[in-house]
Amino acid sequence: MPPKPRRRTVVIARGVDSFFTGVYDGARFFGSFLLEAVRPPFHLREIIRQCYEVGVRSIPLITLTGFITGIVFTKQSRPSLAAFGATSWLPSLITVALLRSLAPLITALICAGKVGSSIGAELGSMKVTEQIEAMEVSAINPFKYLVVTRTIATTFMVPSLMIYCCFVGMTGSYLNVHGNEATSLAAFLKSGFSTITYLDVASSVSKSFVFGLTIGIIACYKGYNATSGTEGVGRAANASVVLAMFIVFIEEILIVQIVHWLRT
Amino acid sequence: MTLDPTEPVIRIHGLTKAFGEREVLRGVDLDVRPAENVVVLGRSGSGKSVLIKILIGLLKPDQGETIVLGHNVHRLRTRALNALRRRVGFSFQNSALYDSMNVKQNLEFPLLMNTKGLQAGEVRDRVHDALEQVGLAHALLQMPSELSGGQRKRIGIARTLILRPEIVLYDEPTAGLDPVTSAEINELINQVQHKYHSASIIITHDLTCARTTGDRVAMLIDGTMLRIGSFDEVFATDDPRVAGFYKYNFMQPPEQQ
Secondary structure (H helix, E strand, O other): OOOOHHHHHHHHHHHHHHHHHHHHHHHHHHHHHHHHHOOOOOOHHHHHHHHHHHOHHHHHHHHHHHHHHHHHHHHHHHHHHHHOOOHHHHHHHHHHHHHHHHHHHHHHHHHHHHHHHHHHHHHHHHHHOOHHHHHHHOOOOHHHHHHHHHHHHHHHHHHHHHHHHHHHHHHHHHHHHHHHHOOOHHHHHHHHHHOOOHHHHHHHHHHHHHHHHHHHHHHHHHHHOOOOHHHHHHHHHHHHHHHHHHHHHHHHHHHHHHHHHHHO | OOOOOOOOOEEEEEEEEEEOOEEEEEEEEEEEOOOOEEEEEOOOOOOHHHHHHHHOOOOOOOEEEEEEOOEEHHHOOHHHHHHHHOOEEEEOOOOOOOOOOOHHHHHHHHHHHHOOOOOHHHHHHHHHHHHHHOOOHHHOOOOHHHOOHHHHHHHHHHHHHOOOOOEEEEEOOOOOOOHHHHHHHHHHHHHHHHHHOOEEEEEEOOHHHHHHHOOEEEEEEOOEEEEEEOHHHHHOOOOHHHHHHHHOOOOOOHHHO
16 A cells, blocks of 8 residues: 555655755764864874775785776777777777776775775774774774774775776786787887876876775765664665765766866 | 862762653762772663763763763863773773774773873783783783683773773673673672772672672662662662562572571
8 A cells, every 4th residue: 555645745854854964964974084184193003004904905806807997998999999990099098098987987986895895894893892982981082093094095095096907907908909909018008198188197096086085984984873783784884885886976977077177 | 180089989960861752861869989889780771881871971961960080071071081081991791892903902002092102011011910910811812703701801801901990880791691700700890999999880780790899789770779878788678679670680688698
């Protein structure tokens, strides 16, 4: 039996209320991050440890994905370019595609999945087992120690991984181009970088900073506010990934538009 | 701040706390004197843990005052609250050990984060002292997941002691433990009191724990401290709420023992 209109109105009102409450809480959480990030102490050792967890431990997955993307994208693009006798454009096409869009997005999505879920689950589990409260009662600021360090790590590691992803993607692409067109490395690089501008590099790196910040802050927010025991931990990990991916795509559209305006 | 040794180290007055419609604490009053163990007894969900979480500033009361070591907890700013928290230890019901750290790191963590310029040797000695106190010096490099429930409780207490607190708050220290391990934890609570001359509030529903560790017992029923006194004084009543609590702990009334 369908719900009565009045009941439906209540459900919609609750949904809207919960949405805006979530946005408000999220904004406050982000505000606290900005405030705490510039206040000492900075827990450098923990930031470095987190950079290792986020950056170094993601390298195998980024390597595999970036390398395969480079090869596959080159293989898929070849027939279209070959129809116009323009296979010599492959290096520049791949380089532009990787740098402008593929590498930032691939890196962000992998980090949202791997790092986001890991942070969401870790903080969620700490929350439901009172480890965060244990820090508080020991006069340690858990927000600063857990949230700020992890978010700084993702903010700096995602751009680094993006650059690395570009490198391995181009390596994959070069191997394919070299195998098919016998292009030398020097010629591949020359052709690839000829179409790249400073704006491409700057926009991709800045975009990755934004993605890294988004992934870190969302994962920490979801984990830090986990409730309802172990079920809540799973929900926090899942929500971290889904929300981070959603926001990354929205940011991608907005940033592409901004860069387009700057270019024209 | 210098405290008068005869003055209570904890003074709770008119404390009320509600979660939504549900009123958990309804005008709680309690004083704890220096080096005194006070046991707060009550049924599950009666607000015992809420009471000590208010004392340490993890929860805010709706009304009332909580004066700890001369400070009104809920008027303190963050820095002053943290300074107070360094003087008050809190032992969690589920130990709340950091599961990404081994025992040594669990103990070092609050020490290193709160004490600047501490020499490595001093840190090592204090960790060793705290572990010796709880009888687990051999567990230094074990991970929390490798410890039994009783050992986790002990390490939780050791972590509480590492900052040498003047007050220790124990949340259900014997919950979920077998009788022998419970007796060991009760003994440990008494040893801590004698060695560190610390005052304690022990939250429990375990009457053996209350009788063994409490200098005084406070019975929290329906959000108020129904009876406060020695163990025998508290249970020398016909009040069915108190008698029932006794009966269902499978013990004989005090006069029959």
